[in-house]
Amino acid sequence: GHPVMKRILCHVDFQGHPLRKDYPADLRWRLVRPDSLLDEISPDEMERIKSRASHRVSE
Numbered sequence: 001g002h003p004v005m006k007r008i009l010c011h012v013d014f015q016g017h018p019l020r021k022d023y024p025a026d027l028r029w030r031l032v033r034p035d036s037l038l039d040e041i042s043p044d045e046m047e048r049i050k051s052r053a054s055h056r057v058s059e
Helices: 034-040 043-058
Strands: none
16 A cells, blocks of 8 residues: 555546546546535534644644
């Protein structure tokens, strides 16, 4: 395994593996702002994210 196992955030409709380059060269994904992803997060999950963020800031 790789020593740095960070998650790769992909487009919701992305098919395949993000590190492989076997997709058509003329295919382009429409880029979205991260703010548009907030609609997909439940209110409970958003509260957990905010509490973790405020905890890190106060350390």
